[in-house]
Amino acid sequence: MRLDGQRGVELEAGGQPKQWGNYCGRMVHSFNPLVTTMDNSKQPGERPDQIVPAAKEKNRRSFFAILAGAIAMLGPIGAGICTFLSPLFRQTQSPAVRVGLLSQVPDDGEPHFFSVVTDWQDAWNRYPRQKIGAVYLIRQPGANAPIAFTAKCPHAGCSIGYSAAEGVFKCPCHTSVFNIDGTRAQGDEEVAPRDMDLLDVSLEELAVEGGDPVIEIWVNFVDYQTGRSTKMPTT
């Protein structure tokens, strides 16, 4: 069996091998990537013949080579980046959520924990009635409506717990402590950059046949950016 490096080499009219498309001859790349030289002799190490285009022609061809190449690459990259950035183009609405009934929040000035349950869209899935967070509702003695704190820590988004024994809110992650009115226990010394986030509360009356009306508590469940001294919605 003859293993010959020359097999398959097409010769052009002048006896020169075609510059592209020959993978059998040894390709030698010079430092100028636009000039590819062929070694069609069998002895390795021998100086190959070079094909150097004329300068003007070279400039024009270089320009179009770069342009065509760039467009060929930028197309797919552009489509990819567009998809990648898609979350930035989407605005989410903060939902108004019914968290419970007024009868569930006695006017004892104590925080009462409620899950926030609403329909939830996650990319291609729609989840009916998902827990998407939690709030603490506090109704002061004699107050008509409660106030609502989101349980999401304004520091790094962990879920704040309430310690009834100590009468304070505590975050389990970086040990932020908040008073029962949502202010930081140590003020600006606290790890959390701002007080607990208050949410807007509204009451809605539902008529019940042959009975007292039922009053629902609705909360505008805004998701605020963490780690900032000011409240800014994430939407």
Next chain:
Amino acid sequence: MRKLASNLVDWLDSRSGFRGVMREALYEQVPGGARWRYVWGSTLVMAFVTQLITGIFLWMAYSPSTQTAWESVFYIQFDMEGGWLLRGIHHFMAQAMIVLLAIHFVQVVWDGAYRAPRELNFLLGLILMLIVLGLSLTGYLLPWDQKGYWATNVGTELASQTPLAGGAIRKLVVGGNSYGHLTLTRFFALHAGILPGALIAFLAIHLALFRRHGITVKEPKAGPDVTFWPDQVLKDSVAALGVLAAVVGLAVYYHGAELTAPADPANNYAAARPEWYFLFLFQFLKWFPGQMEVWGAFIIPGVVVGVLFLMPWIGRWKVGHVFNVLFLFVLLGGAALLTVQAICDDTMAGTADATFEEYKNKFGKETAEENKQAFAASLDFLKAKRDAQHAAERVIALARSDLGIPPTGALALVYDDPYLQGPLLFKQYCASCHNYVDWKNPDPLLSDLVNPAPTAPNLHGVGSRKWAAALLDPEQVGGPDYLGYPGSPFVGDGDNTEMVEFVQECFGEDLPAAEREKVEAAFQKIAMALSAEAKLPAQAAADADDQRAIAEGRALMEGGLADLVESGSSCTDCHPFGKHPDDGESPVLDGYMSRQWMIDFVRNPEDARFYGDINDRMPAFAPHEDPQLNQLDEKTLGLIVDWLRGDWYRPVRP
């Protein structure tokens, strides 16, 4: 044959020149001879190759979506042959890589190997290090378990504080405002595509430059020069084998890697911590109050990394080199200290069951008082960790049982399980009045449900024979766990003391011993009959065995008791039951504490079947037809009742 092989090799060489490449690769000069201290770079390459191999095989079974990520990792860990080992190796080799990186880095700085002409290669090394850290950050989330989910969540929240474009960065990384499918697909693309691709590219340049400049050798040389093959390769291979042995050892010891419960966006995991090699950063952040956080999270780490990148230029002077070495040791020492501090902070309470009193006795009052807050935080951490482990065991047991994982994912197993949901729901809806505790044998996992000042009965073991017997015991019926809780209308000067008085009178003090025995035996049977109404799953066998006693108990309840006791009355004088469905206004005893009875009762205790007008403060949780008007929905009610009745799935290993 031999000739053919040799011809084939010749042909390959003539077409590819591989012999030259091999020669160049293997016969590089190692000045001064092969040394053990040269192995660290090679072990890192080997560790990375291990990650590529195990990673690709993990990829073949992994599915990144919120309903399949945990599930597929569960499948790898528990179902696939050797899956646990594969996962274990990937998990522990990632940690080994961090250790090897640190060694390699210290060695390079110590030897001043960053000096000209190797500056560029040093920078490439730093970039490689950042890529490896990125790989471990992204990999931590992929199992989509509670630990990875909540720890990564803190990380991305911090990313949102990046000056200028924080919000947008977080949104891009997370794939939206909150975690979901796109978070996983993005993290996976980073972890399995972009970062390893970048690592391979940079590693190739790193190695090429390393070959170009050669090993940094200390003068005078320790011995004659040798070639890379075979002496140094042998040492490298032995070291690589050593690393692998350690990693496999850990993987076998831990039987793979931990898998906590499926990520639950609605239930925060309070014990979420980053991997141990990021703990120092976690701890570092505790030092920075609110406004200053950007210093702890960005500016200081940024300056540190900046100094690392400048090391080759700082090290041009002798003093600069000394500075570099000192800087590195202060950095590593500081990180080590912070890591130890983080671990100590979390574990200072010792166990999840520790009390502050014990802590005070151990460390003295003063020290204890000083650390009171820290002790409480540690206790919370340990409790959360234990509870999470417990929950993980339960979900894994359910997933491995006949039940299996439904198409909606393993989180459905968590949400539909009375055993896991019961305590949470009880705490939310019932524990402010009721207690749930077995005083003789308290369950540390349910310590949250102990109400120090209850205003309603203790519901532990409700409906069981023991519970029914206590309710019919003259000593206990008026006690705090049954009808004698603070403020109860059923005892003392209350308006409805008939039940307690009836039971106590049946066992009157001047009752002759023989009579007393008869009454006791009757009450025992009544307790059995009453408890049989509950149809508790745990008691099914006992109920079947004691059918005769139960029938006798029923007969006593339906009137037979009246002949035995002085008051001349029995249960049906007040309660509708059995043959007397229309008698009495006290709660109906047919199906007492059965699932339906309890659900109906919690729905509306003021219903005529139950307490009617004499209901104590028990709220009606779902009295309306329209669910919109109720506090509790059908499912939540069912979960609470099932949990109270001990009615949950007991997994049978297939």
